[in-house]
Amino acid sequence: MIRDEELCRQMQEGNEAALEALVHRHQQAVFAYLYRMTGDAHTADDLTQESFIRLCTRIHSYRYPEPFRPWLYTISANLQKDWRKNAYHRHVLPQEPPDGPSPVDLLDRFASRAEVVDALNQLDDGHRSVLYLRFYHDLTVEQIARVEGIPAGTVKSRLSTALRRLRQYLTAERGVQNATD
Amino acid sequence: MRLTFAALSCGYGRTPVLTDLSFTLRRGLWLITGPNGSGKSTLMRCAVGLLPPIAGRLLWDGADAYRLAERYRWHLGYAPQETGGSPDMPVRAYLHYLAALKGILPARRAARVNEVITIASLTEVADRPVPDLSGGLQQRMGLAQALLNDPDLLLLDEPAVSLDPEERVRFRQLLLDLSADRIVLTATNLPDELDGMASGIIRLSSGRAILTEA
Amino acid sequence: MRPTELERADAIARDMAEPMDAADLAAILNRLDDFSPAAPLTPPGALIERLRGRLPAPSRQRFREDGLSASPLATTLQFMLAQVWLFRPVWWGATTVATLIGLALTKWVGATPGLLVPPLVAFSLAYSMREAGTPAWEVELSCPVRPYQVVLARALVVLGWMTVLGAIAGSILHFIDGWQIATLGDWLAGMLLFAGASLLGMVCTGPRLGAALVLAGWVALGIRAISSTAPLHLWVLPNTTAALLGAACLAGALLMAPRFGKSVHQEG
Numbered sequence: 155m156i157r158d159e160e161l162c163r164q165m166q167e168g169n170e171a172a173l174e175a176l177v178h179r180h181q182q183a184v185f186a187y188l189y190r191m192t193g194d195a196h197t198a199d200d201l202t203q204e205s206f207i208r209l210c211t212r213i214h215s216y217r218y219p220e221p222f223r224p225w226l227y228t229i230s231a232n233l234q235k236d237w238r239k240n241a242y243h244r245h246v247l248p249q250e251p252p253d254g255p256s257p258v259d260l261l262d263r264f265a266s267r268a269e270v271v272d273a274l275n276q277l278d279d280g281h282r283s284v285l286y287l288r289f290y291h292d293l294t295v296e297q298i299a300r301v302e303g304i305p306a307g308t309v310k311s312r313l314s315t316a317l318r319r320l321r322q323y324l325t326a327e328r329g330v331q332n333a334t335d
Numbered sequence: 336m337r338l339t340f341a342a343l344s345c346g347y348g349r350t351p352v353l354t355d356l357s358f359t360l361r362r363g364l365w366l367i368t369g370p371n372g373s374g375k376s377t378l379m380r381c382a383v384g385l386l387p388p389i390a391g392r393l394l395w396d397g398a399d400a401y402r403l404a405e406r407y408r409w410h411l412g413y414a415p416q417e418t419g420g421s422p423d424m425p426v427r428a429y430l431h432y433l434a435a436l437k438g439i440l441p442a443r444r445a446a447r448v449n450e451v452i453t454i455a456s457l458t459e460v461a462d463r464p465v466p467d468l469s470g471g472l473q474q475r476m477g478l479a480q481a482l483l484n485d486p487d488l489l490l491l492d493e494p495a496v497s498l499d500p501e502e503r504v505r506f507r508q509l510l511l512d513l514s515a516d517r518i519v520l521t522a523t524n525l526p527d528e529l530d531g532m533a534s535g536i537i538r539l540s541s542g543r544a545i546l547t548e549a
Numbered sequence: 550m551r552p553t554e555l556e557r558a559d560a561i562a563r564d565m566a567e568p569m570d571a572a573d574l575a576a577i578l579n580r581l582d583d584f585s586p587a588a589p590l591t592p593p594g595a596l597i598e599r600l601r602g603r604l605p606a607p608s609r610q611r612f613r614e615d616g617l618s619a620s621p622l623a624t625t626l627q628f629m630l631a632q633v634w635l636f637r638p639v640w641w642g643a644t645t646v647a648t649l650i651g652l653a654l655t656k657w658v659g660a661t662p663g664l665l666v667p668p669l670v671a672f673s674l675a676y677s678m679r680e681a682g683t684p685a686w687e688v689e690l691s692c693p694v695r696p697y698q699v700v701l702a703r704a705l706v707v708l709g710w711m712t713v714l715g716a717i718a719g720s721i722l723h724f725i726d727g728w729q730i731a732t733l734g735d736w737l738a739g740m741l742l743f744a745g746a747s748l749l750g751m752v753c754t755g756p757r758l759g760a761a762l763v764l765a766g767w768v769a770l771g772i773r774a775i776s777s778t779a780p781l782h783l784w785v786l787p788n789t790t791a792a793l794l795g796a797a798c799l800a801g802a803l804l805m806a807p808r809f810g811k812s813v814h815q816e817g
Contacts (some may be wrong), residue, residue: 168604174597185589199590206596209604267583274584288564289581295564310566317569319562320577327622383691405693413691420683422635435631436692438624480688491689 158222165213177206180223183291184230190278190286191234193271201237205230224297231283231301239278273323281316284309336487337361338400338411338518339441340544342391345381351389351542352377358546362513363534367522373539375522376416380490382520390432395488409438409492412481418473421465426457429465430480437484447483454509464484470497474543482513489513491521497544554579628694629702632677635705640676644669652721666719666739667767670711674747675760677703681734682755696806704748704799711740738788738795743767745798752805 157219158179175215177304186206189198206230216225274282280302287293287301299306338357343425346352352374367375380386381393384400384407400407407508416451421429430448439447455475460468464478474497481489489509495503511532513519558575562568616764651665678700680686689699715736744761750759786794 165604170601170604173600173604177593177597177600181589181593186586189586190584195587195590196584202589203591206600207603210600213604218721228729266580270584281767289561289578307566310564312693313561314565314567314569317565317574317577318567319575320580321569324577324580345605380687383687385687405695408691408693411691413688415684415687417684420679420685422678423637424634432631432634433688433692435688436694438693439629443615474571477688512680 159219162216162222163218165210166216173210176209176222176292180226181206184226185242185296187227187286187291188198188230188234190274190290191283192237197237201230201233204233208233215249221290224293224300227291227297228301235279269324273320276323277316277319280304281312283314284312285320288313336518337394337396338520339394340391340398341394342390343381343393344390344395345386345388347376347377347386347412349389350528353539353544354542356391356544358537358544360520360535362504362514362516362518362520363520364440364510364532365520366533366536367420368434368524368536369519371419371524373475375539376492378537378539378544378549379413379415379520379522382488383411384408385508386525388506394512397448409484410486411488411490412484412486412489414474414481414492414494416496418470418477419472421476423464423466425462426479427452427461428469429476429528430483431482434483439484451479451482456505471499474498475502487517489519489521493522496524562639581648618665625698626703629705632699633675635703636710640673641710644673644710644714648718652718655718655722656726657766664771666711666715666736667743668764669714670707670740670743671747671760671767673707674712674744674751675756677707678751678756681751692745697803700748700806701803704744704802707743708740711744712737715740734788738786741795741799743795744788745795747800748802749798749805751772752802752808770780 155194156175158176158206161172161176165176181202185198185202188201188205189195192198192201205226209226216222242259274285277285283302284298285296293301295306295309298309304312336361338363344351344354345356356378360458369375372520376385379386382539384393384404387401388434389448394401395410396523398407422432424432427448430445431450433506435441452458455478457472457475457479460472465473468476474494478491478494481491495506512517512523514532514534533549535546537544555571557580558571561578562571562574583804607762647669648665655664680689688698696720715733719733719736735799746766747760753759754762
């Protein structure tokens with residue numbers, strides 16, 4: 155399989171097939187990151203498209219063999235930060251698709267997701283972004299440091315803080331739920 | 336991208352052939368004209384960095400080109416007026432060799448060599464030894480090697496002198512295409528052929544140069 | 550818990566500034582799995598269509614990045630390997646044949662194999678620098694190479710091949726006549742001495758004249774050795790001294806490499 159970095163070089167030569175390959179490989183992941191950060195599917199979709207547009211227009215600035223994924227996530231992270239700066243947005247709960255499991259299962263799963271999303275909502279953007287990039291997208295500490303523009307040590311401490319707060323919140327939630335059941 | 340001659344004097348040894356050259360070239364086609372012996376090739380060699388300046392400076396994007404040394408030469412491609420001295424190897428092999436000198440990685444060389452062979456219309460003679468080529472073909476060979484690294488600055492010394500009239504027409508169009516996104520500086524004894532296309536003409540006379548922009 | 554969940558938790562734990570209970574961590578990570586977004590609203594095909602035409606024209610930066618991103622050692626090695634192509638089959642064949650003829654002469658005349666070195670080295674270096682002063686040399690110097698890299702690379706090809714020939718010659722003589730491998734020392738010392746002298750002469754006077762001067766010196770030494778009725782040893786210096794002097798001349802030639810091939814150009 156051709157590496158992402160080699161596809162980038164081919165994009166620099168105007169190779170549209172290389173661009174197609176990168177879109178197929180990474181669109182879902184970029185959307186997932188932006189969806190988790192913004193909480194809104196339409197916003198995430200728009201920002202995903204904008205991420206790839208910027209990828210195309212800035213492909214000249216890519217320096218082989220710099221790792222591609224952190225470069226792409228830097229573009230996406232900056233886009234969502236700009237979006238966030240422009241307006242105050244409340245974190246919107248993700249909606250389930252209309253067809254799927256039974257209403258009871260749906261409620262259970264939805265409730266579980268809602269808890270997690272609420273818990274994540276307690277974290278500030280910097281902690282959430284670090285957690286998402288590490289857990290959902292398997293970036294290394296050094297790569298996350300590059301994307302966020304922070305030292306590696308700060309990445310580690312944000313990751314610790316995010317997970318510790320999540321534990322506190324989810325444990326508290328379970329305690330409240332158990333008490334009300 | 337810009338090439339600036341900043342009060343530059345150049346020549347051989349300490350004897351200047353050209354003095355006080357002061358002008359800046361940007362994207363486009365620039366002609367150097369003048370009678371035989373006026374210093375066209377000297378100016379070319381100076382721009383390539385083969386002749387150190389006797390006075391003044393040559394600047395590439397504001398930086399001293401002689402100080403940049405090989406970092407400046409990454410940006411340029413040069414075809415001298417004379418041909419000759421090429422080793423006894425096929426055109427394709429010689430272009431591979433020069434591509435290696437220009438730092439093009441092995442993985443890219445074959446494709447790039449094929450591209451310049453096509454651009455310079457050398458496909459039919461690609462496997463012939465370079466010394467066996469006619470004058471016109473050797474000049475096309477010179478253009479091909481100058482284009483290998485897709486340079487920002489293309490320096491061609493009398494590139495069309497051995498071409499037949501039909502080839503010269505094609506060559507004029509090629510120069511126009513190339514100058515759309517790079518600096519093409521070409522010394523020519525036939526300025527009228529390119530006059531209407533050029534961004535400017537540098538006229539050499541009595542060791543001085545006057546740039547007239549279009 | 551599935552082993553993979555613990556492995557995942559371990560991997561995350563290694564990246565945390567403060568430790569956390571492994572089971573707690575794994576449980577949280579399991580909960581995070583619940584937060585899985587649906588597919589993007591825009592299908593990939595539609596996104597690709599929107600992106601078409603946005604790619605810029607092929608970048609010429611790539612060639613510079615290729616070269617500039619390589620280490621100086623890698624670049625020099627690339628130049629050196631490329632120089633091998635300049636040595637055509639006629640040279641490899643002629644030097645091999647000359648060595649074999651010289652071996653035969655050595656056996657009959659009783660001279661040291663080092664006798665062969667000066668003409669081999671001088672002719673070979675003159676051959677390697679045959680384009681100095683020509684338009685082809687100008688083309689090479691317009692590339693992002695330094696003159697000393699070109700001279701050094703070609704000298705190394707010559708010296709490397711001469712060393713191989715010397716090792717072959719010495720081995721043949723060892724098996725035929727019991728010659729000591731130490732005769733290779735004569736070969737190597739002479740090679741360095743005459744290579745250095747040749748290159749220095751070429752830098753100062755041009756390839757042909759430089760090689761001719763060295764050969765003239767070799768002939769003069771040979772005549773002197775014969776006329777003195779001493780054994781036909783050409784070396785007036787001990788091997789170590791000859792080698793060091795040769796290396797010094799080589800270094801001098803490399804320092805003066807930018808002068809190589811300067812000639813009066815016809816004004817255009």
